[in-house]
Amino acid sequence: MEDLIINEKITIAADxxxxxxxxxxxxxxxxxxxxxxxxxxxxxxxxxxxxxEYAIKKLLAENKNKLDSEESIIITSQRFREQYRxxxxxxxxxxxxxxxxxxxKKKRRPTKPTKASIEDRILSKKIIxxxxxxxxxxxxx
Numbered sequence: 001m002e003d004l005i006i007n008e009k010i011t012i013a014a015d016x017x018x019x020x021x022x023x024x025x026x027x028x029x030x031x032x033x034x035x036x037x038x039x040x041x042x043x044x045x046x047x048x049x050x051x052x053e054y055a056i057k058k059l060l061a062e063n064k065n066k067l068d069s070e071e072s073i074i075i076t077s078q079r080f081r082e083q084y085r086x087x088x089x090x091x092x093x094x095x096x097x098x099x100x101x102x103x104x105k106k107k108r109r110p111t112k113p114t115k116a117s118i119e120d121r122i123l124s125k126k127i128i129x130x131x132x133x134x135x136x137x138x139x140x141x
Contacts, residue, residue, distance in 0.1 A: 004091055006098050010050045017094075018042040019087060024078040031081060038078035041090040046071060051098070058101040073097070 004012040024038035045056045059073065066073050077090040
């Protein structure tokens with residue numbers, strides 16, 4: 001198996017990925033009962049020296065439902081009937097997870113509403129208030 005290229009700076013070595021084949025569930029007929037086509041990929045972010053610390057924390061925090069007791073991320077794939085295609089699918093899923101963890105969220109800078117937007121909001125509130133006032137029984141008498 002070859003290394004997993006995340007982006008131009010980060011490449012995960014093949015020996016850091018543990019792949020095991022298990023029997024698939026679901027449709028597939030007799031093939032499902034005979035062949036282990038489903039793939040389980042395990043990756044431990046803490047043991048990876050390529051990933052920055054913030055990405056490791058984000059990976060672990062956002063994927064708690066995919067963690068085992070050793071804090072390894074478990075990714076399963078049984079989308080295809082061929083094992084090699086499921087391996088590639090699982091590797092691509094891991095690549096996408098890591099790319100999402102590498103994204104740095106922009107810090108929000110608070111802004112003030114414009115004068116026009118304030119006036120629009122007040123005008124719409126007045127219109128709604130007048131509409132509701134016409135529903136009042138005292139108004140009809």
